[in-house]
Amino acid sequence: MLLAVGAQMFTQYTRAGGRLDADLLAELERWKGRTVERLQARGAIFETGAGLNLSQFFLSALLKVKTEHTTRQIIRQELGPQLTELIEKINLIADAIHIRERRPVLVVIDDLDKPSTEQAEAIFYHNFAPITQPVCGIVYTVPAAILFSDVFLIAPLRENCFFLPNVRLHPRGKVGKREAEGYETMREFILRRMEESLIEPEALEALVALSGGVFRELAFALRSAISDARRHEADKVTTANVQWARSQLQNPLLRLVSDDDLELLQHIRAENPRRLPDPQKNARLLHILAVLQYADGPDWFDIHPALAEVLE
Amino acid sequence: MKTSSLSAQIKPIPVEEGVRLMAADLERAHRFNKAHLLFGVYRAESTRARAEALLEAGLQAQGFHIERVRLPLPDEPDWPYYVHFHPPDGDTVFFVYDLRRAFPEMLQYLNYRREIFVEQRVRAVFWVLEEEAREVALKAPDFWAFRGQVLEFLELPPPRERVEAARELSWWGFHEVREGYESPQEIKDRIALRERLLEELGEEDETVAARAELHYTLGGLYWAKREYDRALEHTLRALALAHRTANERLETWAWNGLGNVYTDLGRYEEAIAAYQKAIELDPKFTWPWNNLGTVYDDLGRYEEAIAAYQKAIELDPQFTWPWNNLGTVYDDLGRYEEAIAAYQKAIELDPQFAAPWNGLGNVYYQQGRREEAIQAYQQAIELDPRNAVPYSSVARVYRRLGEQDKVAEYSAKARELMSPDDWYNRACLESICGNTEAALENLRQALEERPAQRDWAKHDPDLEWIRDDPRFWEIVGDYQQISG
Numbered sequence: 001m002l003l004a005v006g007a008q009m010f011t012q013y014t015r016a017g018g019r020l021d022a023d024l025l026a027e028l029e030r031w032k033g034r035t036v037e038r039l040q041a042r043g044a045i046f047e048t049g050a051g052l053n054l055s056q057f058f059l060s061a062l063l064k065v066k067t068e069h070t071t072r073q074i075i076r077q078e079l080g081p082q083l084t085e086l087i088e089k090i091n092l093i094a095d096a097i098h099i100r101e102r103r104p105v106l107v108v109i110d111d112l113d114k115p116s117t118e119q120a121e122a123i124f125y126h127n128f129a130p131i132t133q134p135v136c137g138i139v140y141t142v143p144a145a146i147l148f149s150d151v152f153l154i155a156p157l158r159e160n161c162f163f164l165p166n167v168r169l170h171p172r173g174k175v176g177k178r179e180a181e182g183y184e185t186m187r188e189f190i191l192r193r194m195e196e197s198l199i200e201p202e203a204l205e206a207l208v209a210l211s212g213g214v215f216r217e218l219a220f221a222l223r224s225a226i227s228d229a230r231r232h233e234a235d236k237v238t239t240a241n242v243q244w245a246r247s248q249l250q251n252p253l254l255r256l257v258s259d260d261d262l263e264l265l266q267h268i269r270a271e272n273p274r275r276l277p278d279p280q281k282n283a284r285l286l287h288i289l290a291v292l293q294y295a296d297g298p299d300w301f302d303i304h305p306a307l308a309e310v311l312e
Numbered sequence: 313m314k315t316s317s318l319s320a321q322i323k324p325i326p327v328e329e330g331v332r333l334m335a336a337d338l339e340r341a342h343r344f345n346k347a348h349l350l351f352g353v354y355r356a357e358s359t360r361a362r363a364e365a366l367l368e369a370g371l372q373a374q375g376f377h378i379e380r381v382r383l384p385l386p387d388e389p390d391w392p393y394y395v396h397f398h399p400p401d402g403d404t405v406f407f408v409y410d411l412r413r414a415f416p417e418m419l420q421y422l423n424y425r426r427e428i429f430v431e432q433r434v435r436a437v438f439w440v441l442e443e444e445a446r447e448v449a450l451k452a453p454d455f456w457a458f459r460g461q462v463l464e465f466l467e468l469p470p471p472r473e474r475v476e477a478a479r480e481l482s483w484w485g486f487h488e489v490r491e492g493y494e495s496p497q498e499i500k501d502r503i504a505l506r507e508r509l510l511e512e513l514g515e516e517d518e519t520v521a522a523r524a525e526l527h528y529t530l531g532g533l534y535w536a537k538r539e540y541d542r543a544l545e546h547t548l549r550a551l552a553l554a555h556r557t558a559n560e561r562l563e564t565w566a567w568n569g570l571g572n573v574y575t576d577l578g579r580y581e582e583a584i585a586a587y588q589k590a591i592e593l594d595p596k597f598t599w600p601w602n603n604l605g606t607v608y609d610d611l612g613r614y615e616e617a618i619a620a621y622q623k624a625i626e627l628d629p630q631f632t633w634p635w636n637n638l639g640t641v642y643d644d645l646g647r648y649e650e651a652i653a654a655y656q657k658a659i660e661l662d663p664q665f666a667a668p669w670n671g672l673g674n675v676y677y678q679q680g681r682r683e684e685a686i687q688a689y690q691q692a693i694e695l696d697p698r699n700a701v702p703y704s705s706v707a708r709v710y711r712r713l714g715e716q717d718k719v720a721e722y723s724a725k726a727r728e729l730m731s732p733d734d735w736y737n738r739a740c741l742e743s744i745c746g747n748t749e750a751a752l753e754n755l756r757q758a759l760e761e762r763p764a765q766r767d768w769a770k771h772d773p774d775l776e777w778i779r780d781d782p783r784f785w786e787i788v789g790d791y792q793q794i795s796g
Contacts, residue, residue, distance in 0.1 A: 069390060216457055227337060230340065231336050247323045248461060251322045251464055252445065252456070254321055254322050255319050255322065255442060256450055262318070287453075288453075
């Protein structure tokens, strides 16, 4: 991850026409030379050998980390113990950009909300020190479920954590009442992707409600409904197609929740509680999106709309 | 995690409708050159087989090519990575099976490399059990978010249809395994399929015939896997069920299969009785005659072995195995010219048959014709590169010739291919490599499993390098040699 931070900072800045000082470039060249030599000694292959420039090195290393299992191991083994050196280089690049551009660097790392809770703990708890050492600003995405884990309760990361809530579609405790702003946001998400004439207004509304204010769920539901409409050679998406999308979202959830969860889910549906009961045990329900978290002053919770009808 | 009673509310789709939907989606994805990942979730193998057959026919009619992917791939655990470097052509649809066998690593590979499927415009159908679907949704959520549709083929067909499908599936891949052409993983897969089918069939009367066939093939598969207790259990059940349904043909096969299990367990008298029972039921069935010959050979009853092989040949002159085995008996008896003639006859009947080339190599070796021995072993390797024995044999010749580099090369290959519990051949290999301790330990295990191999071990050329060790004679139980 840190290699990616350094690589992206360097390549994106230089590709955008940014220039770094000759001294810094020389320093990075020396570091690259030493690193390539050590990686090659461990058996990693860098096609262009010692002639590759810094950008090529970074891109090649990133590609290998992404696609080559063995090389990924070698890079980890080699750079792992040398993290201080890597972080120092990242900081040199970040400082140089900051000074030259008179603006601080902000790195956004996407996809880190994807790992399992255990993996997320490994990254954000056990490796908290190295990932917070770069001097630039970094936005990490963290799976919501980790916020309820034991280790997180004592981790310093919590102090710098901002929850990205789902879009509210109804006020807390008033399931039947529409939250116009939330609907509009989700509606816009759809209409930026398709012509309004291709979807019935009721179907659009039903899709938004089905999403629970989660963009990923909306994207999937939209795709499913469109697919169903195409299959039926319809000229627009109707509520019947949304029904198909509902079953596509619902079926996997029905497999993922257990009988032990039913009472809790019913409670959450009825009460929209401000606290997730027994959070360490139930955080997995957030991870699988059976329970969704909303912010409205203090947070509150509801269940996924695709589950609601079944529970009722 | 426990499953929920809510899962009973999952809405299934009829097979024909689901298949139509899949075909239409894949056709559209092809037309727009897009990736498309579909999931077919099933409970019954028979339903999966029906859906798969219908979809395959539909896709082939549209000009698609089906590529079956059974996970994990033998040489590349990371399937998405493989796809990255070996993208499918535009007309290919992957049918992906056995995800669970590649868990948990595959879940990570799928989750982190999901873009590869989009970049390479992969069109695939994942055939998954409910539990697999649950695991993917839970542990590879971002890959799961890339899914197209999930078709819930959850129907359990009526018993008659289940029986028909099970009877058809019970023979799938069975003969390949018996011929020794399948990997341990493939054998496991075939066993798992049959065990699921047995579960699905239940104990009703109308399923007896299908269960008999499943038990019979399971017996054969466990036998190939050297799990003799299970092989015995299933073969005995097959026998009882075949008898109950008056399926004399299956009963005959089951007696023969039972003989094979008893032979490998060293229960030779029971093996002989089983083969004789098979012969009694079908006097023209050649396999039990051939197998009877093998038992007699193991017991050192060479003339009876020769007679049994000759009877098998008389019944079917084109049957290659008794010719090959006749060669082995003649070799044991030192009747080398007759051995060579028998092996050559087997080769003449089937030029692709590897075993007689190995036997021929052994005879040449005994005669001191080392170059010819190597050539014969090489021919065996060429015809069946997955068999460890000829590699080991070549290593033995090079050991005799003092060419250590070649010994290392061929023994490494033999070791790679040899099953870890193939004790006897491992003993031979370690002896050839000069690893006395390992050779003796493997030999001890081998003779515990099959005591009748003691006699052959005493003069097996592969073991000549450990024969000076007194422990060798203790293991083979020849106390005269120890004291003398």
